[in-house]
Amino acid sequence: MIQTNLNYLKDCQSNIDIEKLKLILLKRNRLLFDEVNKSMLKAVSDQPNIHAVYKNYKDNAIVIGRAEEIAPEMQKTIQAHLETFCPWRKGPFHIYGIEIDAEWRSEIKWNRIAPHMDNLENKSICDLGCNNGYFMFKAAASNPALVLGMDPTRKFKLAFYYLNHFAQEKNLHMELLGFEDLAYFNDVFDVLLCMGIIYHHENPVQILRNCHHSLKKGGQIILETMGISSKEEICLFPKRRYANMPNVWFIPSQTAAENMLRRSGFTDIKCIYNDFLDKGEQRKTNWARVESLGDFTDPDNPKRTIEGYEAPSRIYFTARKK
Numbered sequence: 250m251i252q253t254n255l256n257y258l259k260d261c262q263s264n265i266d267i268e269k270l271k272l273i274l275l276k277r278n279r280l281l282f283d284e285v286n287k288s289m290l291k292a293v294s295d296q297p298n299i300h301a302v303y304k305n306y307k308d309n310a311i312v313i314g315r316a317e318e319i320a321p322e323m324q325k326t327i328q329a330h331l332e333t334f335c336p337w338r339k340g341p342f343h344i345y346g347i348e349i350d351a352e353w354r355s356e357i358k359w360n361r362i363a364p365h366m367d368n369l370e371n372k373s374i375c376d377l378g379c380n381n382g383y384f385m386f387k388a389a390a391s392n393p394a395l396v397l398g399m400d401p402t403r404k405f406k407l408a409f410y411y412l413n414h415f416a417q418e419k420n421l422h423m424e425l426l427g428f429e430d431l432a433y434f435n436d437v438f439d440v441l442l443c444m445g446i447i448y449h450h451e452n453p454v455q456i457l458r459n460c461h462h463s464l465k466k467g468g469q470i471i472l473e474t475m476g477i478s479s480k481e482e483i484c485l486f487p488k489r490r491y492a493n494m495p496n497v498w499f500i501p502s503q504t505a506a507e508n509m510l511r512r513s514g515f516t517d518i519k520c521i522y523n524d525f526l527d528k529g530e531q532r533k534t535n536w537a538r539v540e541s542l543g544d545f546t547d548p549d550n551p552k553r554t555i556e557g558y559e560a561p562s563r564i565y566f567t568a569r570k571k
């Protein structure tokens with residue numbers, strides 16, 4: 250089913266420690282077969298062996314197959330499979346007529362970055378923290394040479410595997426890798442997406458340095474982070490939770506984030522968006538029955554989190570490796 254086969258990296262193998270990666274991935278891919286993933290694994294192994302005729306990645310929803318391509322019974326089976334991957338955090342997806350309304354309206358993010366991104370045709374792209382691959386499919390619309398999605402979370406790999414089995418996009422690959430593993434990639438990517446990552450980790454600068462290392466000279470990073478509105482060069486460092494999340498560390502102001510990029514080696518730094526996150530972009534849905542942004546902001550003052558901190562803004566940058 251899921252194999253460790255890195256042949257798709259052969260064109261850039263002189264810049265990648267392939268042997269090391271193979272060893273790492275052999276171990277990590279074995280963990281996919283853990284008991285905890287049982288229902289998702291069953292969905293993957295029982296997946297109908299069909300390939301979508303109609304695909305569209307240009308509109309807001311990633312469309313893979315239309316309802317008319319399959320019998321109603323098969324659609325029910327696919328719906329049940331897709332439900333095993335709940336909660337769907339990123340989307341929307343339309344799979345053979347089944348509309349997955351995910352917690353995040355990821356198309357809003359994509360539409361903010363798309364006008365600022367280099368042309369992706371024939372390029373090598375990395376989507377760091379790719380989740381279920383929503384942005385990888387969006388990138389596929391531009392015919393890139395390769396999109397490598399990295400995410401160490403196993404259930405997202407299974408979800409991506411399920412989706413791409415129908416889509417059969419041969420230039421999209423997702424591996425159980427994290428920012429730490431970018432150290433094995435030197436001058437490889439033309440464009441790297443680093444969105445929703447740096448504030449979740451203790452060392453945001455190390456993440457950015459690893460991104461810089463993995464980009465080709467002239468390559469572009471698209472960075473998106475949670476932020477605060479201060480004009481000073483500071484970060485909010487929450488005592489414990491922030492918007493109920495236990496895994497939030499440094500939340501930078503725009504200038505602090507610019508400084509992080511600069512001190513990680515990036516040049517040509519441009520802020521392309523900075524505004525408060527809206528409940529229309531992140532919310533509870535039938536496919537993500539989870540507490541969401543609306544539950545984590547003060548009901549009397551949506552500009553404050555339930556802990557009393559400033560509510561999150563989202564700040565986006567583009568920058569380059571010289």
Ligand SMILES: C[S@@+](CC[C@H](N)C(=O)[O-])C[C@H]1O[C@@H](n2cnc3c(N)ncnc32)[C@H](O)[C@@H]1O
Nearest residue numbers: 339377378379380400401402426427428444445
């Ligand atoms: C907030 S989500 C962001 C997803 C997506 N990039 C977006 O912007 O919508 C963070 C993602 O980072 C992934 N992640 C966790 N640890 C990571 C690591 N060490 N390196 C890269 N990604 C990681 C999580 O599994 C999750 O999919």
